[in-house]
Amino acid sequence: MVAPSVLVIGVFGLAPVVWSFVLSFQHSDLQTPARWAGLANYRQLAHDPVFTESVQHSVVYTVLFVPVTLVASLLVAAALNRRVRGIAFYRLAVFVPVVTSTVATGVIFTWLLDPDYGIVNAVLSKLGLPQLGFFSSPQLALYSVVAMTVWGWIGFGALIFLAGLQSTPDELLEAAQIDGCTKAGAFWRIQVPLLRPVSAFLLVWLTINSLQLFDEVYVTTKGGPLHSTTVVVYYLYQQAFSYFHAGYAAAIACVLFAVIALVTLVQLRLSRDPDLETARR
């Protein structure tokens, strides 16, 4: 009964992990047989200025994208957790980007943020503000990618937070009201602390995904202008499939994997709630 699953997951899940590790100690161009390289790839990685830059870009992206998305999602979820007329429509509006593909998102935002004819620059000029280059500006491109992906992920975050908010026991909120707690007070003091496991999950999930950023960069900027949006996975892709340095790319992949595993562990450890743990016991 397990044979098909074990076969597929073994061949396409487990084997590639081992192979990736082995490949990172080899020179390979994806065509001819690989040659042993020892630690050469890792040594090169330590002295590659573009790799260092790509790590910086990924870090800046993650440090901006994760907190902004997390906080915005929470606030949006709070607004969507109301029994007002038309709430189904509002929820729909927020959730639609969740199913919009990364490629479509990239194409649409390239048009919205077009320096010459884009609607965002039109709004800026209407407000008397200077027009901006967005994806074509080395200073702004990475921030434009952050803005675009926040739009793409808020719906997902809000959906998860909303499910968490809706599972707050009604008795808790009623008790708080009887004790003279305001609605805002109940939100910050009761509902938000109860969302701790949900927030911890989202924190980890958003971080993992932002360290894996690729699609949106490929579609909007191709890592440019002037490498300003070359993030780690984009550099990995370039090394493997534009320059055919597959061993080198595998070394990048292994470093990425180690970092993701480490960050996940640290985040899970830090977000563990001692009170909740004892309560569960």
Next chain:
Amino acid sequence: MSTTASRRPSGWHLILVPLALVMLVPLLWMLLTSLSTLAETRRFPPGLPSALHWQNYRQAWLQSPFATWLLNSALVSLTCVVSNLVFCSLAGYAFARIRFAGSKLLFIGILATLMVPFQVVMIPTLLIVKHLGLVDSLPALVLPNLVTPFGVYLLRQFFLSLPAELEEAAIVDGAGRLTVLARILLPLMGPPLSTLAVLTFLSVWNDFLWPLVVTSSPEVMTVQLGLSTFQSAHFTNWPVLMAGTLMSQLPVLVLFLAGQRYFVRSIATTGIK
């Protein structure tokens, strides 16, 4: 007092309306641009289209094999949905109920792959597909997604949540495991199976990186990759490009609108997009 309060529009609308607008403007602007003429998109400041220029859709449809791309995407994602439903059910059931030699070790191995991002393994995956002689083919797009560790895990957890007594009577009567699964458990599996179907469909349909790495001919491209090549070919013809983008999103949008409840529940209960 409370009745007058409920009749007066809530103050929350002042927050919710701008919020909905910000979320919808990118998609509405795509729709409006797809109905404009090229000249209308080269004005500053931009405005609404003078008339509904549906010919952009015709042009996009005729200039690129959108029909083939949509069909490929549908074939690949539906195959992956069906195979995941079948194989993950079988494996999930076995891991939940049957103790066999090495079952624990195998399950831990499967869980371990759940943690590995695709970017980490894509190069060896390509080399494996190459050894199988399947590069640039539809089977190459299906194979790595045929069974997902997530699906096996999801269904194992579901089976563990069911009382074993459900099956015991049938097994005492001599029914095989497969019969039990098909006759007794299948009717109960609606929620986890619909969740797995929705999530598999979304992730395979919207996947970009694997198709980008493994396919190169337009005849075997999925619609996401096709759209990105379409973008490179028409990058200043915004009306046609937006028409193509909208067409590529339409199937998922329609499915989402029709089954919003399922989508939202699937994502909310598993935390996966």
